[in-house]
Amino acid sequence: MTATARLRRIGIAVGAAVATAYGGTILLVPPASANDHGGGGSHLAAIRQKIHDPGATVPSREVQRSSLIGASRASPLDVLVIGGGATGSGVALDAVTRGLRVGLVEREDFSSGTSSRSTKLIHGGVRYLEKAVFKLDYGQLKLVFHALEERKQVIDNAPHLCNALPCMTPCFDWFEVVYYWIGLKMYDLIAGARLLHLSRFYSKEESVELFPTLAKEGKGRRLRGTVVYYDGQMNDARLNVGLACSAALAGAAVLNHAEVVSLLKDDVGERIIGARIRDNLTGKEFDTYAKVIVNAAGPFCDSIRKMADKNARDMICPSSGVHIILPDYYSPEGMGLIVPKTKDGRVRRTDVLSAWSGIRPLAMDPSAKNTESISRDHVVFEDLPGLVTITGGKWTTYRSMAEDAVDAAIKSGKLTTTSGCVTNNLHIIGGEGWDPASFTVLTQQYMRMKISYKGKVVPGVMDTASAKHLSHAYGTLAERVATIAQDECLGKRLAHGYPFLEAEVAYCARHEYCESAIDFIARRTRLAFLDTDAAGRALPRVIEILAAEHKWDKPRQKQELQKAKEFLETFKSSKNAQFHDGKHN
Structure with missing residues (x-):
């Protein structure tokens, strides 16, 4: 078996982290254990x-808003979460x-900020090792154990949205070979069952066979x-x-799309x-x-704290x-590349399909006396009675961060x-019973579906690529989307070259x-x-379908188009901001 065969069918990453994404490659240019507390199997x-x-659907937005309005002073929620x-x-x-009894409000959309602008990797903490x-930092070693445990939990709980990703590090002298090989074997040993x-x-x-463009x-x-x-890879926004x-x-x-404008205090302001x-x-x-x-x-x-x-x-x-x-011609399908030190300016501006930046909220304990306490781990802090803040950390450890925050809220x-806490053994929606081969059922069942297009009935596009996409994006709920495509004549692709369907x-x-x-276009x-340009071409049809679903009038549709175009311009602005005279800044 060739080296390529041994590593086929896994995502793609270039730079500090690069992820495959339907015909494009995501490149990051970097700036510089949970225990099962139980509660009973029946619960x-x-x-x-x-x-x-299988028949459950989420409550409507109107029902959710009414539930929040109904949380009165006499009958309050147990926990209100700010931030989605x-x-x-x-x-x-x-x-x-x-x-x-829980409520959550988010100013924009779920994952509209940092959480949709990540590396798409679920790190096991190899850098901390x-x-x-x-x-000789035991604290860093604990971070490795913690990251490895949480990486496993994320992948197990959302198998349709996560996968293993091989990451290659090129070595240009024998010292580097020995250095990285020993380090990664230590990493393997520490990971153990994880x-x-x-x-x-x-x-x-072998390396050139796996990565032909490698110098x-x-x-x-x-x-x-x-x-x-190997590290983990995810679809962060859908997760x-x-x-x-x-x-x-x-x-x-x-x-x-619900914003906190002020916080309410009790009668004595405490x-x-x-x-x-x-x-x-x-x-x-x-x-x-x-x-x-x-x-x-x-x-x-x-x-929020200053409110x-x-x-x-x-x-x-x-x-x-x-x-x-x-x-995608920059890298082969099935292999990622880690470059510890980057000094090149070889990527041409015209090659960039899209660009964006993300902000990671590194945290400092506000009770500390100096800034040396800035942490790569998370911080849970209660400024005033009734206000618990959780921040810092990273995507990999979101579950344990949430557990710590809820523990603090219960105490407060x-x-x-x-x-x-039961989330260390709980699949998210679409993950329970999902199988990597489930896309074949979609392909067989919906390949010959018909749709109406310009007054004619024509074949739909439930090919293998679309079926795989639906399976991985929606897990066990993919058939619901396929049924809409077939029954409501929404089986066309939204953008050429990408498997996203109107349904x-x-x-x-x-x-x-x-x-x-x-x-x-940004989160679902x-x-x-x-691909910023492809998203722009898909917008009119996306808005047309959303208008039918949400009963938008013409002014609202026009407003949506304008806002979306302005949003896409930020990707182009980010792209231009990363280059000066054809080189990386």
Whole structure:
């Protein structure tokens, strides 16, 4: 078996992290264990039934808003979460599955900020191992163990949205070969049962076979071989949306496009007891009361804290990373490339299909006396009674961050739960019973579907690529989307060269709180991130379908088109910002 065959059918990554994405390549240009607390098998079984019932659908946005309005001072929520990113949605899911009464509000859309602008990798903490060894830092070693455990949990809980990704590091002298090989074998040993696949060394010839565009020599150095290890890869935005929808199915009242404008205090001003919320789709405001507020607003958590105390000390030190999409000919399908040191300017501006930046909220304990306490781990802090802030960390550890935040909220509000944390053994929506080969059923059942196009009945496009896409994006719910495509004549692709179907727009509007064109092109699918121009061409049809679903009038449709075009321009601006005279800044 060839080296290519041994590593086929796995995603693609270039740079510090690069991920395959339907004909494009995502390039990151970098800036610089959970225990099962139980609660009983019957409780977990009941939660799974709620989330994975084949006939279950999420409550409508109107029902969710009414639930939040109904959380009065006399009958408050147990927990109100501010922020619908990975951590906030994870907090809502954790809290509601412990039997708490939960609400969540997000100013824009689920995953609209940092959580949709990640590397798309679920890191096992290999970088921390180097620091642990050379600095004899036990704290860094603990981060490795923690990241490995949580990486396994993320992949297990959302198998349709996650996969193993081989990452190659080229070595141009024998010292590098020995250095990286020993380091990765230590990583394999530490990972133990949590290991995705064993790392290994590839000769120069094998390496070029796997990655044909890899330089064989440069600046007087010759390629000696490569070392390859495996990390996790995910569809971050859809994973985030899946968390929010899972929380909704479990009983939480989740509401996107709903902004906190102020916090409410008790009569003596000593405890936070709720929030004033503006529904950004209607402009109307209402009060929601809760025994505890969990601030999970990511890079914006300081602004929430200052609503409670204008003199609150900042605890966020933002770190920015830049990502670009390149055509697929830059890298082969099935292999990623890790470049520890990058000094080149070889990518041409015209090759970039899309670009964006993301902000990671590095956290500092606000009670610390100096800034040396900035952490790569997360921080849970209670500024005032009733306001618990969770920030820092990373996508890989969102689940354990949520667990820590809910633990703190229970302690702050003296809340009564029906079980401990169960999210370490809970599939998100679409993940329960999913099989990697399930796309074949879709292909066989819907390949010959017919759709209406310009007054004619023509074959649909449920080919293998579209079937694979639906299976991985929606898991066991993919057939629901395929049924809409067939029964409602929505089987056409939205953009040439990409497997996204018109039926997805309707499905996401009905079942995933997709409230705008931007919600769809940026979060329910990744089209805006993959190819800005293709997303622009798809917009009219996306808006047409959303207008039918949400009963938009002509002015609203025009407004949606304008907003979406402005949104796509930010990707082009980001692209231009990364280059100066054809070189990386």
